[in-house]
Amino acid sequence: MIALDDVRVAIQNVEVLRGFSLRVAPGTLVGLIGRNGAGKTTVMRTVMGHLPLLAGRVTLGGQDLARVPPHRRAALGIGYMPEDRGLVPELTVEENIALPVWVSRELVLRDRLAMVYGILPELLEMRDRKALLLSGGQQKLVALARALAVGTRLLLLDEPFEGVAPALSQRLSEVVGQLRGSGLTVVISQSDLNHSRRLLDEEVVIERGANVTTEAAA
Ligand SMILES: Nc1ncnc2c1ncn2[C@@H]1O[C@H](COP(=O)(O)OP(=O)(O)OP(=O)(O)O)[C@@H](O)[C@H]1O
Numbered sequence: 668m669i670a671l672d673d674v675r676v677a678i679q680n681v682e683v684l685r686g687f688s689l690r691v692a693p694g695t696l697v698g699l700i701g702r703n704g705a706g707k708t709t710v711m712r713t714v715m716g717h718l719p720l721l722a723g724r725v726t727l728g729g730q731d732l733a734r735v736p737p738h739r740r741a742a743l744g745i746g747y748m749p750e751d752r753g754l755v756p757e758l759t760v761e762e763n764i765a766l767p768v769w770v771s772r773e774l775v776l777r778d779r780l781a782m783v784y785g786i787l788p789e790l791l792e793m794r795d796r797k798a799l800l801l802s803g804g805q806q807k808l809v810a811l812a813r814a815l816a817v818g819t820r821l822l823l824l825d826e827p828f829e830g831v832a833p834a835l836s837q838r839l840s841e842v843v844g845q846l847r848g849s850g851l852t853v854v855i856s857q858s859d860l861n862h863s864r865r866l867l868d869e870e871v872v873i874e875r876g877a878n879v880t881t882e883a884a885a
Pocket residue numbers: 678679683701702703704705706707708709710750858
């Protein structure tokens with residue numbers, strides 16, 4: 668279970684998360700839905716430890732993440748696909764996918780790569796290509812693969828369908844749909860529900876850094 672309880676986070680002295688709560692049961696696919704600027708990316712960056720908490724708690728399986736430094740969070744089994752993809756341009760596709768696995772130490776790289784290529788076989792042919800030579804859509808796939816490689820418990824996917832061509836969007840939702848039943852918990856942020864309403868078990872709405880529905884805190 669990933670849980671955010673009454674979380675407050677400020678960016679440049681402006682409170683961006685204003686008492687936001689979220690509870691996601693293991694194995695659930697949840698949509699974090701909100702307009703541009705609502706705070707979706709901030710929620711994900713907070714879970715990853717990129718932003719300090721002013722107040723509140725973030726726990727994964729009961730473990731208080733405040734005690735886990737940001738560079739160790741992926742090692743807890745959290746895979747993060749940032750909206751801007753965040754690939755290292757000079758590294759190859761495979762090196763980008765492997766990066767968080769190297770950091771995690773517990774995972775066996777060969778096994779994780781086999782799993783990722785099993786789910787996304789189209790990446791095999793571009794595994795030795797540098798990330799900077801990929802199209803935006805291909806980079807999205809690699810960013811998803813990197814999150815899958817390390818995300819054994821939780822996947823945070825920040826607007827995966829945003830700005831991608833329909834065929835790729837279809838492919839991305841197919842891959843996310845395949846994760847159903849794997850026990851993985853998945854949080855997908857979106858500014859609209861067009862792409863994935865069918866995929867989701869639950870929707871949590873965020874507006875100006877706070878919950879809108881009571882579902883989120885249930
Ligand atoms: N680096 C920053 N400096 C100042 N303000 C920021 C910064 N990053 C985010 N914010 C502010 O925090 C708020 C929440 O931003 P956030 O990126 O979390 O929203 P979002 O819901 O992910 O939006 P989008 O769909 O546009 O990505 C916005 O009002 C934004 O202006």
